Amino acid sequence: MTAKSAAAAAGATVHGYPRQGPNRELKKAVEGYWKGRVTAEALRQTAKDLRAANWRQLAETGIHEVPTGDFSYYDHMLDAGVMVGAIPERHREAVAADTLAGYFAMARGTQEVAPLEMTKWFDTNYHYLVPELGPDTVFAADAGKQVAELKEALALGLAGRPVLVGPVTYLLLAKPAPGVAADFEPLSLLERLLPVYAELLADLRAAGAAWIQLDEPALVQDRTPQELAAAERAYRELGGLTDRPKLLVASYFDRLGDALPMLAKAPVDGLAVDFTEAAAANLDALAAAGGLPGKRLVAGVVNGRNIWINDLEKSLTTLGTLLGLAGRVDVSASCSLLHVPLDVKAERDIDPEVLRWLSFARQKTAEIATLAKGLAHGTDAIGAELAANRADLASRTDSALTHDPAVRARAAAVTEAETRRSPSYAERTTAQRAHLGLPLLPTTTIGSFPQTTELRTARADLRAGRIGPDAYEERIKTEIRDVLAFQEKAGIDVLVHGEPERNDMVQYFAEQLTGYLATQHGWVQSYGTRYVRPPILAGDLSRPEPMTVRWTRYAQSLTKRPVKGMLTGPVTMLAWSFVRDDQPLGDTARQVALALRDEVGDLEAAGTSVIQVDEPALRETLPLRAADRDVYLAWATEAFRLTTAGVRPDTQIHTHMCYAEFGDIVQAIDDLDADVISLEAARSHMQVAHELAGHGYPREAGPGVYDIHSPRVPGADEATALLRRGLEAIPPERLWVNPDCGLKTRGWPETRASLENLVTAARTVRGELPDSTS
Numbered sequence: 001m002t003a004k005s006a007a008a009a010a011g012a013t014v015h016g017y018p019r020q021g022p023n024r025e026l027k028k029a030v031e032g033y034w035k036g037r038v039t040a041e042a043l044r045q046t047a048k049d050l051r052a053a054n055w056r057q058l059a060e061t062g063i064h065e066v067p068t069g070d071f072s073y074y075d076h077m078l079d080a081g082v083m084v085g086a087i088p089e090r091h092r093e094a095v096a097a098d099t100l101a102g103y104f105a106m107a108r109g110t111q112e113v114a115p116l117e118m119t120k121w122f123d124t125n126y127h128y129l130v131p132e133l134g135p136d137t138v139f140a141a142d143a144g145k146q147v148a149e150l151k152e153a154l155a156l157g158l159a160g161r162p163v164l165v166g167p168v169t170y171l172l173l174a175k176p177a178p179g180v181a182a183d184f185e186p187l188s189l190l191e192r193l194l195p196v197y198a199e200l201l202a203d204l205r206a207a208g209a210a211w212i213q214l215d216e217p218a219l220v221q222d223r224t225p226q227e228l229a230a231a232e233r234a235y236r237e238l239g240g241l242t243d244r245p246k247l248l249v250a251s252y253f254d255r256l257g258d259a260l261p262m263l264a265k266a267p268v269d270g271l272a273v274d275f276t277e278a279a280a281a282n283l284d285a286l287a288a289a290g291g292l293p294g295k296r297l298v299a300g301v302v303n304g305r306n307i308w309i310n311d312l313e314k315s316l317t318t319l320g321t322l323l324g325l326a327g328r329v330d331v332s333a334s335c336s337l338l339h340v341p342l343d344v345k346a347e348r349d350i351d352p353e354v355l356r357w358l359s360f361a362r363q364k365t366a367e368i369a370t371l372a373k374g375l376a377h378g379t380d381a382i383g384a385e386l387a388a389n390r391a392d393l394a395s396r397t398d399s400a401l402t403h404d405p406a407v408r409a410r411a412a413a414v415t416e417a418e419t420r421r422s423p424s425y426a427e428r429t430t431a432q433r434a435h436l437g438l439p440l441l442p443t444t445t446i447g448s449f450p451q452t453t454e455l456r457t458a459r460a461d462l463r464a465g466r467i468g469p470d471a472y473e474e475r476i477k478t479e480i481r482d483v484l485a486f487q488e489k490a491g492i493d494v495l496v497h498g499e500p501e502r503n504d505m506v507q508y509f510a511e512q513l514t515g516y517l518a519t520q521h522g523w524v525q526s527y528g529t530r531y532v533r534p535p536i537l538a539g540d541l542s543r544p545e546p547m548t549v550r551w552t553r554y555a556q557s558l559t560k561r562p563v564k565g566m567l568t569g570p571v572t573m574l575a576w577s578f579v580r581d582d583q584p585l586g587d588t589a590r591q592v593a594l595a596l597r598d599e600v601g602d603l604e605a606a607g608t609s610v611i612q613v614d615e616p617a618l619r620e621t622l623p624l625r626a627a628d629r630d631v632y633l634a635w636a637t638e639a640f641r642l643t644t645a646g647v648r649p650d651t652q653i654h655t656h657m658c659y660a661e662f663g664d665i666v667q668a669i670d671d672l673d674a675d676v677i678s679l680e681a682a683r684s685h686m687q688v689a690h691e692l693a694g695h696g697y698p699r700e701a702g703p704g705v706y707d708i709h710s711p712r713v714p715g716a717d718e719a720t721a722l723l724r725r726g727l728e729a730i731p732p733e734r735l736w737v738n739p740d741c742g743l744k745t746r747g748w749p750e751t752r753a754s755l756e757n758l759v760t761a762a763r764t765v766r767g768e769l770p771d772s773t774s
Contacts, residue, residue, distance in 0.1 A: 010319075010329060012063050012372035013298060015213070015250060015272065016070035016163060016336030018361050020523060020531060021050045022343065027529040030073055033100075040100050047071065048152060055153055055160075057362065062369025067213070068153045068160040069146045070336060073100075074107045074528045077128040077173065078116070080165040081106075084196050085140030088116065088132050088177065107528060109710035117175065117683040118527060118709060120620040122217060122253050124305065124339055125534075125576055127527035131174035133186045139196045143203035154208050162204050166214035166249065167193050167238075168231045173218060178685075190230050194237050201244040209245040213272065214238075217335075219263070220254035220279070221624045232262050239267030248272055252300060252335035254624045255281040261289040270296030274334040275318055276303045277581075283321065291325030300334035302367050307340055307522075307536060307578045308396075309359045310367045312374070312382075312389045319375050331372040337361040340578075341522035341533075350517055354401070354538060356392040360522070401515070402582065404540035411590045419638050421645040421653075421673055425699055428675060431650040435609060436562055440732045440769060441723070441762045442493040444702070446656055446678060447566045447612060448505070448742035449483045449498035450751055459503065476501050477554065484558050486752065491759045494610055495563045497555035499744070505568045505614065506576040510535035512547045513595055516577070527709070530745060536578045537588065543595035546602045553606045564654065565603040565611040567596055570639040575617030586635030593642040604647050612654035613643055615672070616741075619657060619665050637671040644674070652676060658704075658741040662688050666695040678702035680740040682714070686725040693729035702736030705761060706754050708746055713753045719761035732769050737762040 020026045029046040032038030038046075055066045072079050081087070082103065087095050090113050095102030107129060109115035116129040146162050153160030167190065174186035197214075204212055219231060239247060249263055250272035256263070260282065263271055271292060273282050279300075286292070299322050301315040322329050341360040350358075359367060374382040396402065421428075455475070462472040483498035502508040510516035517536040526532050548565060556563045570592035579588060596613070603611055618636060623629050644653045655672060658680035662669070669677060669692075679688045681703030689703040705722040706714055726735055737758060743751050 010331065010372045010376035011065065012365075012369045013065045013161070013330050013332050014058065014063060014067060014337055014365060014368065015215070015252070015300075015304070015332065016067050016338050017054050017058065018338055018340070018342050018525070019050070019071050020342070020525060021053070022346070022521075024523055024531060026050055026073075027531060030529050034104065043073075043100075047073065051149060051152060052156060055156060055158055058365055059158055061362070061365040062372065063365055064372075065159045065161050065211070065330075066153055067163045067336075068149045069162045069164060070338075071149065074104065075127075075129050077121075077131065077165060077170075078103070078107055079145060080170050081129075081131050083142055083146065083164070083200065084170070084193060085142055086131055086133060086137060090114070109707075109712050111712045114683070114707075114712070115710050122221075123620055123622060123624055124253075125524075125526055125532075125617070125620060126339065128173070131170065131186070132177035133171070133174045133189060134177040134180035134184060135188075137177075137189060137192075139189075139193050141196045141199040141203070143200045143207075146200070147203060147207040150204060150207050150209055159210070160208075161211045161213055161248070162209050163213045163215060163250075164197075164200070166216040166234075167197050168227075168234050169216045169218040172227065187227065187230055190234060194234060197238060198241055198244070201238070201241060201247075205243060205245045211246045211248055211269075212244075213248045213250050215250045216259075217251050217253055219251050219259035220256055220274075222257075222626050223259065228258055228262060231259065232266065235263065235266040235268055246270070246296075248296065248298060250298070252304070253278070255279045256285065257625070260285045264289040264292055268295075270298065270328075272298035272300065272332065274300040275322070276300060276334045279334070283318065286322075286325055292327065294327040296328045296330065297322060297326035298330045298332045300332050301371065302331075302333045302364050304333035304335040304337050304364070305339045306581060307358050307360060308581055309357055309363075309389065309392055310371075311393060312367065312371060312386055315371055316374055316379065319371060323375070329375065331368050331375060333364055333368060337364060338525060340364065341519065341524055343521070346521035347519055349520055353395060353399070354517060357396040357538070358536070397582075399539070401539035402580070404514070404542065407515075407540040407542050407591055410594055411587065414590060414594070414642065419641040419645055421641065421647075423649055425673065425675065428649045429700070432652045432675060435650040436494075436652065438493050439766065441735055441737050441766045443737045443759055443762050444492060444494040444564070444678075445487075445496055445739055445755065446658075446742045447496050447499055447564070447614070448502070448744035449496070449500070450746050450748050451500070451744045452748070455479060455500050476551070480551065480555050481558060484555060484563075487755075488559060488561065490752075490756050491763070492755065493561065495555070495559060495561050496566060497551055497563060499566060499742075501551055504532060505742070506573055507533060507535050509547060509568055509573065510537070510577065512545075513541050513543055513592075515539040515541035515591075532576070534577050537574065537580050539580070541588070541591040541595060543598050547599055549599070549602050549606050552603060552608055556607060562610045563608070565600075565608040567599060567603075567611065567613045567643075569613045569615035569618075569655065570596060570643055571621060571636045572615050572617040575621045586631075586639075589635055589639040590642065593639040596643040597646055600644060601646055604651050609650070610652045610654060611644070611647070612656060613640065613674075614656045615640060616656060616658045618668065619662055622665060633665070633668045633671070637668055640672045640674075654678065656741075663691045666691055666697060670695065670697055670699075674699065676700040676702065676736060678704065678736065678738045680704050681726070682707035682722060682740050683709075686722055686729070689726045689729040700734045700736060701730055702738040703730075704738055704740030706739040706758055708739050708741045708743055708754075711746070711750060713750050714757060716757040716760040716764070719758050720764050723761050723765045727765065732766075
């Protein structure tokens with residue numbers, strides 16, 4: 001392709017952008033609305049201002065077509081449900097009375113009505129709300145949000161491209177509504193849903209949309225021939241419409257496999273495809289499918305999920321190949337930039353040398369614009385940018401931070417025996433029961449207790465120098481004493497110290513380990529208004545000194561009941577960080593596991609009899625393609641066992657997982673060889689307990705009876721009913737009673753009431769057990 005034709009072909013765009021604003025303005029406005037301090041109109045204005053600022057920034061950077069409709073108050077899958085009229089029966093009255101309040105009721109629930117179930121968005125740490133559908137579901141088009149936001153962008157003089165969750169992905173991610181047969185297939189509703197999408201496309205065309213993006217990330221997963229045929233049928237029908245904008249079908253996070261040739265032949269106008277390392281096979285597959293002659297290809301060559309700078313020359317090579325496979329090539333990130341922080345320039349405490357290696361959302365848009373310029377006008381047009389990029393990449397490769405010979409030697413010397421606990425669980429459990437003396441259906445919590453305004457203020461005051469370390473530590477001690485006193489009074493059997501000293505379950509440890517970097521403003525949305533600052537794992541990792549022993553020992557000194565030591569597991573440390581991409585993940589996991597193994601040993605030596613190593617990310621990090629899973633699960637479960645296998649038989653090892661689909665990793669859960677696992681189960685009505693039973697899981701388990709991601713307080717009768725259902729799958733001698741997850745995001749009034757109800761439920765059901773089990 002000549003330079004002139006390349007210039008005509010190359011543009012720059014993105015799939016989506018962070019929603020929160022530079023100072024998390026959206027979070028503050030939404031939470032203010034929930035508390036009655038911000039009006040609905042003020043919330044809507046804040047959102048409109050943020051959208052405009054985002055689009056202007058994108059356009060100023062060189063993005064020629066901005067995404068619209070990707071902005072959300074809470075979750076884009078919830079927005080998709082509203083867009084197609086799939087409002088659960090129990091929420092319809094609230095939505096009819098007040099659209100915005102009803103929207104948040106679906107997301108968070110109310111005291112009277114449960115929210116939608118929440119789970120992880122593919123293999124990311126973003127949570128989406130799961131659509132509930134049934135054979136009686138009636139869809140109805142509501143393009144109001146999409147049309148309004150498109151018009152906002154057009155009014156600014158910008159080319160806007162509405163981004164919608166595609167119909168196939170929407171149905172594949174849905175589940176049967178309560179009361180609907182478990183074997184109901186939401187995909188069976190496709191013929192009913194497609195006319196609604198046709199109406200949405202027509203409405204958006206009338207509003208001025210030239211292109212519409214339909215996101216179909218579910219197609220990068222293993223799909224049956226029937227599911228692929230449904231996708232082919234969907235895009236044959238939508239592509240065949242006359243009253244529609246041009247259609248861009250987008251997929252990301254992995255290779256498309258058999259879906260790629262189907263989409264390439266579909267009567268749509270373009271594809272957006274991930275060409276980063278995880279999905280590199282898409283390039284050869286696209287060539288084998290005959291490319292996209294005469295169509296638009298949006299090439300995702302900048303990683304939208306990690307924060308390392310792009311190798312511009314490597315990406316240009318890929319883009320040059322793609323020029324011969326499509327009628328038009330635009331440059332983009334691999335997926336929405338929702339998954340990365342906003343701006344590297346906000347960071348003041350990271351070594352300037354290391355900052356050169358980092359690229360957040362704003363920097364990624366600049367990389368995309370640079371690549372588009374180079375593709376259109378040749379490398380001479382971006383010579384300075386290429387030279388700077390080469391220097392930055394070399395700086396990272398040559399840095400002492402990325403290579404610690406002692407760490408690498410220790411990891412290389414790990415033996416099989418170090419990853420296997422002895423004796424067997426059957427022998428260990430006898431020793432643990434004798435040592436701990438717990439009742440049937442023992443009660444506990446997952447670890448954290450509410451992080452109050454006073455605690456956050458104390459941490460901020462310490463950082464700012466307004467209080468000294470001694471005053472801060474007294475504040476932490478007071479909180480630990482209060483948390484323990486409440487738990488003892490409530491009747492909880494295995495206590496926690498509440499983690500008042502911890503800012504985040506990954507960041508807290510990352511700040512004490514070599515090789516990690518912490519950001520000050522690197523916020524990323526996890527769900528709703530919950531934002532986290534994933535630390536950056538930049539180099540080889542080790543533990544200079546104990547991280548949790550002091551506070552755990554202090555808590556245990558205040559009570560005769562066992563206090564759990566609380567650690568974050570190696571897989572979660574990786575999954576909830578921005579992990580290095582210059583060595584295999586399994587190698588990095590082993591380094592983390594060895595550091596945590598030292599901590600576990602120190603906790604046990606300090607008298608801690610119960611140690612919980614949380615792995616909520618084990619399922620979310622599972623590769624999207626089954627062919628890749630065995631290798632991942634081998635190193636992931638080995639890393640957990642390496643962390644925990646060095647303790648005595650009478651030390652009880654717990655783990656915890658939440659908000660994911662567990663059915664396809666039950667064997668891996670078994671392979672962890674933990675003594676007790678606690679799992680999210682309240683929103684899914686104890687489904688996981690039955691999955692464990694179906695597998696023949698032999699160890700102890702605590703399927704949650706209290707949904708902590710909703711502000712509602714479950715009554716004792718509700719917790720009792722869930723507990724009874726758990727007993728249908730797990731015998732009482734192996735069943736624990738606990739919340740779904742940690743309590744950090746909850747307030748004290750609801751926490752007290754909910755835990756008191758939880759204990760009441762445990763006592764009630766314990767009293768119903770036959771004497772032979774007591």
